[in-house]
Amino acid sequence: MLDVCLLxxxxxxxxxxxxxxxxxxxxxxxxxxxxxxxxTQVAIRKAGLSMNPIDTxxxxxxxxxxxxxxxxxLLSMSNAxxxxxxxxxxxxxxxxxxxxxxxxxxxxxxxxxxxxxxxxCEFTLKGYRIKAFKVFHNVTCYAYTxxxxxxxRFDAERAKEQGIPLxxxxxxxxxxxxxxxxxxxxxxxxxxxxxxxxxLTYCTDSRPNDKIxxxxxxxxxxxxxxxxxxxxxxxxxxxxxxxxxxxxASLAKKAGVAKMWLTHYSPSMFKPAEYxxxxxxxxxxxxxxxxxxxxxxxxxxx
Amino acid sequence: MLDVCLLxxxxxxxxxxxxxxxxxxxxxxxxxxxxxxxxTQVAIRKAGLSMNPIDTxxxxxxxxxxxxxxxxxLLSMSNAxxxxxxxxxxxxxxxxxxxxxxxxxxxxxxxxxxxxxxxxCEFTLKGYRIKAFKVFHNVTCYAYTxxxxxxxRFDAERAKEQGIPLxxxxxxxxxxxxxxxxxxxxxxxxxxxxxxxxxLTYCTDSRPNDKIxxxxxxxxxxxxxxxxxxxxxxxxxxxxxxxxxxxxASLAKKAGVAKMWLTHYSPSMFKPAEYxxxxxxxxxxxxxxxxxxxxxxxxxxx
Numbered sequence: 186m187l188d189v190c191l192l193x194x195x196x197x198x199x200x201x202x203x204x205x206x207x208x209x210x211x212x213x214x215x216x217x218x219x220x221x222x223x224x225t226q227v228a229i230r231k232a233g234l235s236m237n238p239i240d241t242x243x244x245x246x247x248x249x250x251x252x253x254x255x256x257x258x259l260l261s262m263s264n265a266x267x268x269x270x271x272x273x274x275x276x277x278x279x280x281x282x283x284x285x286x287x288x289x290x291x292x293x294x295x296x297x298x299x300x301x302x303x304x305x306c307e308f309t310l311k312g313y314r315i316k317a318f319k320v321f322h323n324v325t326c327y328a329y330t331x332x333x334x335x336x337x338r339f340d341a342e343r344a345k346e347q348g349i350p351l352x353x354x355x356x357x358x359x360x361x362x363x364x365x366x367x368x369x370x371x372x373x374x375x376x377x378x379x380x381x382x383x384x385l386t387y388c389t390d391s392r393p394n395d396k397i398x399x400x401x402x403x404x405x406x407x408x409x410x411x412x413x414x415x416x417x418x419x420x421x422x423x424x425x426x427x428x429x430x431x432x433x434a435s436l437a438k439k440a441g442v443a444k445m446w447l448t449h450y451s452p453s454m455f456k457p458a459e460y461x462x463x464x465x466x467x468x469x470x471x472x473x474x475x476x477x478x479x480x481x482x483x484x485x486x487x
Numbered sequence: 488m489l490d491v492c493l494l495x496x497x498x499x500x501x502x503x504x505x506x507x508x509x510x511x512x513x514x515x516x517x518x519x520x521x522x523x524x525x526x527t528q529v530a531i532r533k534a535g536l537s538m539n540p541i542d543t544x545x546x547x548x549x550x551x552x553x554x555x556x557x558x559x560x561l562l563s564m565s566n567a568x569x570x571x572x573x574x575x576x577x578x579x580x581x582x583x584x585x586x587x588x589x590x591x592x593x594x595x596x597x598x599x600x601x602x603x604x605x606x607x608c609e610f611t612l613k614g615y616r617i618k619a620f621k622v623f624h625n626v627t628c629y630a631y632t633x634x635x636x637x638x639x640r641f642d643a644e645r646a647k648e649q650g651i652p653l654x655x656x657x658x659x660x661x662x663x664x665x666x667x668x669x670x671x672x673x674x675x676x677x678x679x680x681x682x683x684x685x686x687l688t689y690c691t692d693s694r695p696n697d698k699i700x701x702x703x704x705x706x707x708x709x710x711x712x713x714x715x716x717x718x719x720x721x722x723x724x725x726x727x728x729x730x731x732x733x734x735x736a737s738l739a740k741k742a743g744v745a746k747m748w749l750t751h752y753s754p755s756m757f758k759p760a761e762y763x764x765x766x767x768x769x770x771x772x773x774x775x776x777x778x779x780x781x782x783x784x785x786x787x788x789x
Contacts, residue, residue, distance in 0.1 A: 198528070199528065200532065201529055201533040223528070223556060224501065226501065226525070227503055227526065231503040248591065249558060249562050253559050253591050256551060257525040257555050288549075289549060289550065289551040289554060
């Protein structure tokens with residue numbers, strides 16, 4: 186199960202009633218944060234969540250509304266007595282940018298590991314299989330897909346037939362290879378084909394592009410920027426390298442995702458929901474994100 | 488008249504219902520900000536004020552809760568199309584610190600001038616006579632007194648007696664020296680003794696000290712940190728180089744100020760007002776600051 190909380194839904198600048206866009210996911214004792222603008226630490230508290238368990242921070246790009254809160258967050262995590270290391274992932278240069286911002290937080294009681302992206306890539310951290318892929322903004326910007334993989338069903342009959350000792354079963358079930366004297370047992374000896382896992386794709390900021398639809402293919406949840414809802418602002422979306430609600434909905438439809446949440450609204454947008462009927466004509470499973478909107482993405486019932 | 492708005496009252500970290508401590512003053516078309524923690528730009532909007540006219544920013548010290556919002560503020564001022572220069576004042580190193588934080592705001596459409604403090608000093612900016620003085624925190628920290636001076640009354644009889652042309656009167660009244668042919672007229676020829684101006688002293692973060700009382704002497708408003716109200720926290724105030732409400736009240740009494748507002752509350756303090764009766768036994772004109780608390784400091788009636 187992956188807990189998902191959209192902490193904020195604002196773009197460009199923080200507003201009194203709208204935190205900047207960022208996402209907190211929780212899985213198996215780990216918390217993963219995507220983006221950290223000014224006020225994200227407050228949004229975490231407001232949502233009733235804790236910043237201390239955050240072990241992974243993914244940054245999409247170096248615009249202030251996506252990263253300016255990171256030093257404050259790290260400081261507050263240190264005040265909350267975090268000791269375990271934190272991994273920060275972002276475009277090439279992320280370590281330098283974070284170190285600059287840390288001029289006000291030079292000493293922290295935990296280590297920071299960095300993953301600097303130099304192109305699309307996939308890596309595994311804390312049980313998340315993460316795909317970072319470049320999108321189409323006016324600076325280098327990555328979107329992220331978080332996958333929680335699910336192994337195949339354990340076949341007790343096959344395990345018995347092969348005489349695998351009972352004490353090995355749970356390790357094999359967890360995907361580990363075990364040895365017993367001169368014998369080696371591998372998970373594929375007892376597991377069926379991998380089952381459908383959980384897939385979440387998070388994309389902001391970008392112009393629409395088929396690549397995004399391909400990367401978000403069949404996601405359980407697609408969280409996508411929609412800076413503008415009024416067609417009068419279509420040209421602004423193009424100029425500023427953002428999307429309209431309708432462009433995001435077209436991507437969602439093309440990707441065949443189960444659900445889409447819109448986010449990263451322009452400060453001038455007061456009621457995102459007023460465009461929802463029109464957007465749902467393109468992709469019916471669209472929802473407008475709200476600060477603190479939560480869901481639990483579950484494995485399918487067997 | 489000096490408009491004063493206490494934008495936030497929090498110390499240490501921003502909270503969902505409490506912005507970090509900072510102050511916005513307005514005088515004669517200028518806006519002056521003291522401190523800019525994470526979320527201060529939001530607090531400005533929340534108070535219904537504008538960040539665009541801010542031309543002077545005074546920073547007390549380099550702890551995150553007092554400066555981490557400055558890059559975001561400058562970015563938003565640039566989005567609001569500010570073109571005129573901004574002066575930033577702070578402890579030695581302020582330019583370097585702000586430039587580090589500006590890694591996310593490298594290009595601004597206005598110039599920044601810096602005043603780096605290397606000890607107590609007085610300077611005049613935009614009609615404010617500002618005294619910066621070192622206080623007693625665990626890093627270099629300055630408090631600020633903002634004075635709005637008021638010239639003496641214009642004596643029309645004396646001006647007539649001395650045969651000063653009428654067209655010179657308003658310039659002399661504004662304190663300017665004027666010449667007319669070979670004659671020079673100075674303000675002291677027509678102005679009475681300087682009248683009482685407006686004085687505001689802002690002090691956070693510090694341990695109490697007689698120097699602060701001396702600097703705040705007779706202020707119309709003394710805004711002072713009070714991190715703790717419960718006597719059980721007295722030792723924390725000492726350890727962390729902060730003040731209790733009672734220590735702040737003793738300073739206010741010693742300084743003979745007209746009024747004191749407490750601010751910079753610990754995140755663990757829920758209801759500052761519950762300590763007010765006890766604090767007023769020391770200094771009756773104490774008020775607990777609240778986010779967005781405003782007043783107008785006026786010249787005395789003639």
